[in-house]
Amino acid sequence: MKGYRYLSGVTTLELRPEDCVGCGRCLEVCPHRVFALDGTKARIIDLDACMECGACAKNCPAAAITVDSGVGCASGLINEWLQERKLRRVGSGCCS
Amino acid sequence: MPRITTELSFADRLGTCKARWGIGRMEYMVPPGLYAVGTPTPDDPVVVTANYKMSYDMVRSSLAGHNTWLLVLETFGINVWCAAGKGTFGTDELEKRVDSVGLATVVNHRCLLLPILGAPGVAAHEVQKRTGFTVRYATIRAMDLPSYLDNDMVTTPEMQELTFTLRERLVLIPVELVLALKSIGLIGGTIFLAAFLMGGEAAGTKAIIAWLGAVFAGIVVGPLLLPWLPGRSFAIKGGIAGLGWSFVWYLLAGGAAWSVPVSLAAFLALPAVSAFYTLNFTGCSTYTSRSGVKKEMRLALPAMGAVLVVSLVLVLAGRFL
Numbered sequence: 001m002k003g004y005r006y007l008s009g010v011t012t013l014e015l016r017p018e019d020c021v022g023c024g025r026c027l028e029v030c031p032h033r034v035f036a037l038d039g040t041k042a043r044i045i046d047l048d049a050c051m052e053c054g055a056c057a058k059n060c061p062a063a064a065i066t067v068d069s070g071v072g073c074a075s076g077l078i079n080e081w082l083q084e085r086k087l088r089r090v091g092s093g094c095c096s
Numbered sequence: 097m098p099r100i101t102t103e104l105s106f107a108d109r110l111g112t113c114k115a116r117w118g119i120g121r122m123e124y125m126v127p128p129g130l131y132a133v134g135t136p137t138p139d140d141p142v143v144v145t146a147n148y149k150m151s152y153d154m155v156r157s158s159l160a161g162h163n164t165w166l167l168v169l170e171t172f173g174i175n176v177w178c179a180a181g182k183g184t185f186g187t188d189e190l191e192k193r194v195d196s197v198g199l200a201t202v203v204n205h206r207c208l209l210l211p212i213l214g215a216p217g218v219a220a221h222e223v224q225k226r227t228g229f230t231v232r233y234a235t236i237r238a239m240d241l242p243s244y245l246d247n248d249m250v251t252t253p254e255m256q257e258l259t260f261t262l263r264e265r266l267v268l269i270p271v272e273l274v275l276a277l278k279s280i281g282l283i284g285g286t287i288f289l290a291a292f293l294m295g296g297e298a299a300g301t302k303a304i305i306a307w308l309g310a311v312f313a314g315i316v317v318g319p320l321l322l323p324w325l326p327g328r329s330f331a332i333k334g335g336i337a338g339l340g341w342s343f344v345w346y347l348l349a350g351g352a353a354w355s356v357p358v359s360l361a362a363f364l365a366l367p368a369v370s371a372f373y374t375l376n377f378t379g380c381s382t383y384t385s386r387s388g389v390k391k392e393m394r395l396a397l398p399a400m401g402a403v404l405v406v407s408l409v410l411v412l413a414g415r416f417l
Contacts, residue, residue, distance in 0.1 A: 001258055003323045007388040028233050028251070029215035031258040032383065052385040053181070055215035069216065071181065072386035073379020074393060 001032055001049065011050040012068040017041050019064035026056035026065060097202075099132045102160035108153050115150055116267055118274035124149045125173035130197040131156075134163035138204040141245065143234075144190065145211065146171040146179050154238040162245055165203065169193050180217030187222045194227045209234040209249070212256060258382045265319050268380045272315050276373065280311050294415065306345055310366040313341040314373025319380070330384070331396035334374020338367030357414030365407035368400040 013034070015026075022040035032049040035042050035056065042064075054069025071077065115121045125147045133143075133156055142165040145155045152168060159166070169189050171179035179185035190208075194200070210218060212233045220231035235244050235255040244255060287307050292300030318325065318337040325333035342363045345351070351359060375396055378384040 001260065001383045004260060004383050005328055006384050007328050007391060010387040010391050011385050012387055025220065028256075029212060031212060031236055031256065033253075033257065049383075050385060051383050052387060053216045055180075055212075058218070059215055059220050061221040068386065069181075070386050072384055072389050074376045074389055075379060077386075077389060077393060 005048070006051070008048040011047060011052055012066075013044070013047060013050045013052065013056075014066050015042060015044050016064045017043070019062050021062045021064075023061060025059045025061065029055035029059050031055075097130055097132055099135075100156055100166070102133060102156050102158075104153055104157050108149075112150050112153065116270050118271045121271065122173060126152050126168060128168045128170040128193060130199065130202065131166040131168060133159045133166050134161075136163040136165050138202065140164055140203070141205075141207065141209055141249075142167055142199065142203060143209045143241065144169065144214070145238075146174065146176045146185050146214075148173050148175045148179075151175050151238075155241070158238040158241050160242075162242060164245070165199075167193060167197065167199065167208070176211050177213040177216075180214045183217050185214050186217035187219045187226075190218060190223055191226045194229060200228065206230055207232060211238070212236045212251075260322070260382050262320065264382075265322060265380075268377075269316055269319060272319075272377065272380065276311070276315060276376075280308070284308065302349055306349070306362065306366060307369065309341045309345055310338050310369035311373060313337040313366075314370035315377075317341070318370060318374030319377045322377075322381075329392050329396070330378050330381075331371040331375045331392055331400075334377075335367040335371035337374060338370025339363070341370065342366045355414050357410040361407035361410040361414075364403045364410075368403040368407075371396060372400055 015035075020041045022037065022042065024037050024042070026035045026042050027037055031053070032046070032051060034044055034046050034050050036045045037043070050067070052067050052069045052072065054067055057065040057067050057069070071080065111124060115124045126149050128147045140163050143155060143159065144167045145151050147168050147170055156166060169185055170193070171184045171189070174182065174184065176185050194208075200206075206229045208223070208229045208231050210231055210233050213236055215233055218231065220233075223229060223231050232249065233251070234249070235241055235251060236258060237255070240255040244251065284304050284307050288300045288304045291303035314334045314337065317340070318330075318334040321337065322333060325336050327333055327336070345362065345366065346359070351362070354362070375392060378389045378392075
């Protein structure tokens with residue numbers, strides 16, 4: 001994204017080219033131009049721009065993409081940790 | 097079927113403003129279902145959105161002059177992006193809503209126009225299989241819908257790329273302030289009490305202003321200056337904003353008269369507070385990843401804790417030595 005760059009080398013996004021059918025859906029749904037289409041196969045051209053929203057994996061008809069998507073905000077993660085440790089009940093806060 | 101206007105009334109604008117400030121924000125919604133914008137025919141496009149009133153208002157006002165169908169999904173008053181993340185703006189709800197409004201009998205075509213930020217919740221190929229409707233991801237922003245519709249439904253690269261402009265960041269800040277108000281008050285009260293007991297009313301007042309300034313630097317200054325603050329980590333950006341506040345406070349409060357331990361403590365603790373609040377802004381940002389935030393938190397939270405403990409020790413040591 002223009003003017004912004006988050007931490008590099010952290011994303012869990014993976015594309016298995018052998019499963020790709022080249023439909024181009026991932027290019028359509030990605031808001032950060034992570035993918036490009038090389039003929040009949042999609043390819044990751046900007047891995048570190050990925051924000052792990054999961055749109056590509058969800059919309060891949062060949063299930064060729066995996067990514068650990070989910071709540072990405074600090075308070076949401078703190079809530080998650082607290083809930084896992086049963087220190088806070090599920091459903092409180094904006095990101096629960 | 098309800099026919100709706102594309103003009104926003106004063107009440108709509110006031111509602112948006114109130115929601116931005118967190119007033120009635122969780123109950124700001126419209127009934128899900130199918131609406132007519134203008135005088136649509138069975139050949140006109142179907143635009144899909146969430147039932148958060150602000151989302152619905154943005155979409156219908158941007159459709160001025162276009163005849164379209166507006167299919168509003170039940171997302172329980174949550175915007176498209178967050179609802180897609182939770183899955184309520186999703187394949188199942190879309191299928192259910194297409195079915196319950198009898199969309200196949202209302203329109204001749206079999207195409208749904210979805211916001212691109214709804215894609216994390218919707219599997220387009222599943223929708224096609226289950227309903228017979230093809231999903232087209234149109235634009236990210238509602239304001240781009242008119243040019244999309246006028247341009248033979250072609251998504252230009254600009255319509256598909258996220259931005260995070262000063263204005264886009266600014267409108268998110270009020271609700272962040274409001275949501276943090278309770279903790280700001282509780283912690284601020286505790287700080288005042290502690291400083292008051294140690295050094296009287298003047299010390300208490302100074303401590304609470306220092307605290308509020310650091311919070312402000314973290315919630316307001318950090319996010320506003322986001323692209324210009326150095327570093328990629330939100331915690332570091334916030335820490336730098338907090339360091340700026342430390343200098344300002346040092347000058348305002350006559351820091352030259354402070355003891356060395358107190359000065360050190362101020363320059364450590366205040367940036368840590370700001371860093372925490374700016375780190376929290378990752379939830380509002382449009383480019384941070386879950387794994388990145390996790391990594392940042394694993395490093396930043398213990399560091400902030402350590403810094404606060406050191407600051408406290410410095411203040412206490414400075415007092416008793």
